[in-house]
Amino acid sequence: MTGFGFQLLKKDISGARLGRVTTPHGVFSTPVFMPVGTKAAIKGLTPEDLTGAGVEIILSNTYHLYLRPGHEVIREMGGLHGFMNWSGPILTDSGGFQVFSLCKLREIDEGGVWFNSHIDGARCRLTPELAMEIEEALGADIIMPLDECTPYPADREYTINSMNLTHRWAKRCKEAKRDAAQALFGIVQGGMYADLRRESAGALVDIGFDGYSIGGLSVGEDKGLMREMVAAVVACLPEERPRYLMGVGAPEDLVFAVEAGVDMFDCVMPTRNARNGTLFTRRGKLVIKNAQYERDRRPVEEDCPCYTCRNCSRAYLRHLYMSGEMLSSRLNTIHNLFYYTSLMKEMQKAVSDGCFDEFKKRFYMAREQPA
Amino acid sequence: MTGFGFQLLKKDISGARLGRVTTPHGVFSTPVFMPVGTKAAIKGLTPEDLTGAGVEIILSNTYHLYLRPGHEVIREMGGLHGFMNWSGPILTDSGGFQVFSLCKLREIDEGGVWFNSHIDGARCRLTPELAMEIEEALGADIIMPLDECTPYPADREYTINSMNLTHRWAKRCKEAKRDAAQALFGIVQGGMYADLRRESAGALVDIGFDGYSIGGLSVGEDKGLMREMVAAVVACLPEERPRYLMGVGAPEDLVFAVEAGVDMFDCVMPTRNARNGTLFTRRGKLVIKNAQYERDRRPVEEDCPCYTCRNCSRAYLRHLYMSGEMLSSRLNTIHNLFYYTSLMKEMQKAVSDGCFDEFKKRFYMAREQPA
Numbered sequence: 191m192t193g194f195g196f197q198l199l200k201k202d203i204s205g206a207r208l209g210r211v212t213t214p215h216g217v218f219s220t221p222v223f224m225p226v227g228t229k230a231a232i233k234g235l236t237p238e239d240l241t242g243a244g245v246e247i248i249l250s251n252t253y254h255l256y257l258r259p260g261h262e263v264i265r266e267m268g269g270l271h272g273f274m275n276w277s278g279p280i281l282t283d284s285g286g287f288q289v290f291s292l293c294k295l296r297e298i299d300e301g302g303v304w305f306n307s308h309i310d311g312a313r314c315r316l317t318p319e320l321a322m323e324i325e326e327a328l329g330a331d332i333i334m335p336l337d338e339c340t341p342y343p344a345d346r347e348y349t350i351n352s353m354n355l356t357h358r359w360a361k362r363c364k365e366a367k368r369d370a371a372q373a374l375f376g377i378v379q380g381g382m383y384a385d386l387r388r389e390s391a392g393a394l395v396d397i398g399f400d401g402y403s404i405g406g407l408s409v410g411e412d413k414g415l416m417r418e419m420v421a422a423v424v425a426c427l428p429e430e431r432p433r434y435l436m437g438v439g440a441p442e443d444l445v446f447a448v449e450a451g452v453d454m455f456d457c458v459m460p461t462r463n464a465r466n467g468t469l470f471t472r473r474g475k476l477v478i479k480n481a482q483y484e485r486d487r488r489p490v491e492e493d494c495p496c497y498t499c500r501n502c503s504r505a506y507l508r509h510l511y512m513s514g515e516m517l518s519s520r521l522n523t524i525h526n527l528f529y530y531t532s533l534m535k536e537m538q539k540a541v542s543d544g545c546f547d548e549f550k551k552r553f554y555m556a557r558e559q560p561a
Numbered sequence: 562m563t564g565f566g567f568q569l570l571k572k573d574i575s576g577a578r579l580g581r582v583t584t585p586h587g588v589f590s591t592p593v594f595m596p597v598g599t600k601a602a603i604k605g606l607t608p609e610d611l612t613g614a615g616v617e618i619i620l621s622n623t624y625h626l627y628l629r630p631g632h633e634v635i636r637e638m639g640g641l642h643g644f645m646n647w648s649g650p651i652l653t654d655s656g657g658f659q660v661f662s663l664c665k666l667r668e669i670d671e672g673g674v675w676f677n678s679h680i681d682g683a684r685c686r687l688t689p690e691l692a693m694e695i696e697e698a699l700g701a702d703i704i705m706p707l708d709e710c711t712p713y714p715a716d717r718e719y720t721i722n723s724m725n726l727t728h729r730w731a732k733r734c735k736e737a738k739r740d741a742a743q744a745l746f747g748i749v750q751g752g753m754y755a756d757l758r759r760e761s762a763g764a765l766v767d768i769g770f771d772g773y774s775i776g777g778l779s780v781g782e783d784k785g786l787m788r789e790m791v792a793a794v795v796a797c798l799p800e801e802r803p804r805y806l807m808g809v810g811a812p813e814d815l816v817f818a819v820e821a822g823v824d825m826f827d828c829v830m831p832t833r834n835a836r837n838g839t840l841f842t843r844r845g846k847l848v849i850k851n852a853q854y855e856r857d858r859r860p861v862e863e864d865c866p867c868y869t870c871r872n873c874s875r876a877y878l879r880h881l882y883m884s885g886e887m888l889s890s891r892l893n894t895i896h897n898l899f900y901y902t903s904l905m906k907e908m909q910k911a912v913s914d915g916c917f918d919e920f921k922k923r924f925y926m927a928r929e930q931p932a
Binding site (some may be wrong): 229230231233234235236237254258259263266267273274275484485487497501502503505506508509510512513515516517519520521 | 600601602604605606607608625629630634637638644645646855856858868872873874876877879880881883884886887888890891892
């Protein structure tokens with residue numbers, strides 16, 4: 191097993207970066223988008239579907255897998271890689287975000303967090319040390335420390351206390367982590383205060399991590415504020431480590447954040463929107479249930495080489511959606527993931543060719559045209 | 562486009578037959594099992610998944626497609642083959658069975674049947690001539706005439722009247738059918754009366770069809786009665802035409818009916834049971850939610866070469882089922898269809914080798930062992 195590594199290959203004048211991440215389960219280029227396989231599956235897709243859609247690394251959720259089937263089961267089944275039969279790189283979050291967004295009766299103390307399981311209400315405890323133990327059992331290539339995802343809105347005092355707790359937990363995670371083959375990223379918090387964001391980035395860099403995540407954004411704030419926070423954090427992060435913007439986002443957010451110097455992203459948007467019948471195209475979103483597609487023989491996108499566009503008309507996709515067929519979710523998900531991975535590859539090429547600015551113009555111009 | 566043809570290649574001493582059906586969209590051997598793609602999709606599966614599971618011909622439902630998206634939409638999209646991107650043979654039923662099983666406020670008259678759509682309650686009419694028009698638009702290789710699926714139980718008088726109506730409708734369908742490339746099968750009715758079953762078979766043979774279906778069975782009667790009816794009908798059908806037992810059934814029913822001389826089958830059992838977490842194996846059924854599979858690294862069947870068994874442990878399949886992941890349905894469906902198509906291929910080989918009796922012994926002996 192090779193360990194984790196990051197090479198910064200090129201930096202565009204705009205700030206966008208081209209990089210290469212090495213993990214025990216393979217290499218991928220950045221900027222990269224990671225689809226979310228919450229319960230050890232990207233809904234409806236096999237590993238072959240994912241590879242066909244250009245996916246190189248997936249994310250899975252510690253919180254859900256801890257509750258069901260339990261990390262010890264997954265450890266016995268050969269970790270997440272063996273369990274779900276995905277041989278490429280995997281990243282797991284720490285469960286913190288889900289505890290703070292899904293669970294009732296949370297009680298945070300210095301040691302960790304008490305919460306009620308969203309499945310059966312059982313009282314559960316998560317600590318920085320347990321998060322490391324669970325993530326070690328899951329065996330992802332890149333793991334996250336337990337953090338408190340600061341709620342939005344939050345006042346300055348709450349945000350400072352929350353951020354400092356996240357820093358102390360991050361340190362404990364680093365100390366508790368045992369598997370040298372797993373990379374551990376720090377998670378920058380600091381709410382919507384640029385100075386706290388900078389302070390958080392500095393504190394985590396002082397502890398020292400294999401990469402740095404930006405957490406606590408895309409939680410309801412407006413896009414301008416989100417972008418301001420991203421810029422503030424990135425300015426304080428070292429060039430030679432990957433930067434990962436958690437839970438973001440829409441295509442235009444990815445373009446913004448890549449230009450700001452972010453390398454990695456995850457979001458449920460392409461997969462969840464697919465299940466709701468919303469398809470991403472260069473020309474914007476296409477809502478497949480619309481009556482105008484009833485007899486439309488064209489694929490979702492004329493020049494898209496994804497499985498769905500090569501094989502299915504809009505008319506068929508509309509029929510599957512209207513009929514509640516699960517094949518609808520699968521075919522739409524394949525297209526949306528292909529769109530996202532292609533967008534990232536286009537940005538990689540734009541940085542490589544030194545023309546990110548032109549890429550951006552093309553990206554926004556295409557959206558002016560009808561889908 | 563080649564037309565429809567049936568060659569009887571071999572008949573086993575037991576009565577089981579090996580045949581070959583030629584259609585405009587390809588050739589398949591019989592006995593054959595046709596999975597049900599009610600709404601122009603086998604739930605969750607692409608054509609590639611179907612081919613991988615050994616499927617050679619699929620069935621789709623006229624009733625559902627007539628209501629949504631409408632047969633004219635499908636005609637414009639290149640028929641069912643173009644619409645759902647399946648290039649192999651397709652069989653469509655006439656919609657009669659669904660009208661009689663799903664719809665409220667049915668009124669049957671000589672001309673046809675009035676019914677309320679199960680989707681929005683709209684008052685609809687189906688006639689033998691319209692069934693032919695719809696099935697022509699759908700463009701299947703093998704089509705069915707409108708029939709009344711005699712309810713169970715039904716008294717002798719009702720059954721006679723119902724059967725005779727089915728015969729008159731069958732004749733009208735034959736007269737109304739326009740596309741010579743489509744094969745039309747007659748549907749034998751006659752309820753649970755062996756003499757009426759024989760009479761029905763004779764009447765349909767007199768009209769003359771490309772093949773003969775046995776309808777109105779597996780509607781709640783006990784298995785002995787069903788088998789008695791199948792035997793009565795088959796004895797009155799010509800050797801040189803394919804026989805199709807509609808809506809049947811469990812693996813042991815297929816083995817029985819093949820031995821009785823039936824060539825074609827369809828049933829929702831492998832696909833529906835897959836979605837309910839029941840997997841078919843040579844050793845009987847395996848209920849994947851059972852706790853005993855929580856840490857079971859084995860595939861569903863040790864020696865099964867299907868995609869699911871090559872790639873997934875029982876533990877993973879159980880997790881997907883317990884978590885409500887749609888990938889569960891898909892992986893289970895692939896295995897169950899592979900089981901069904903393999904069973905048919907084994908029976909083809911047994912007839913070819915002249916050892917159907919030995920096959921049957923093996924089939925029943927395997928079921929004595931734990932799954």
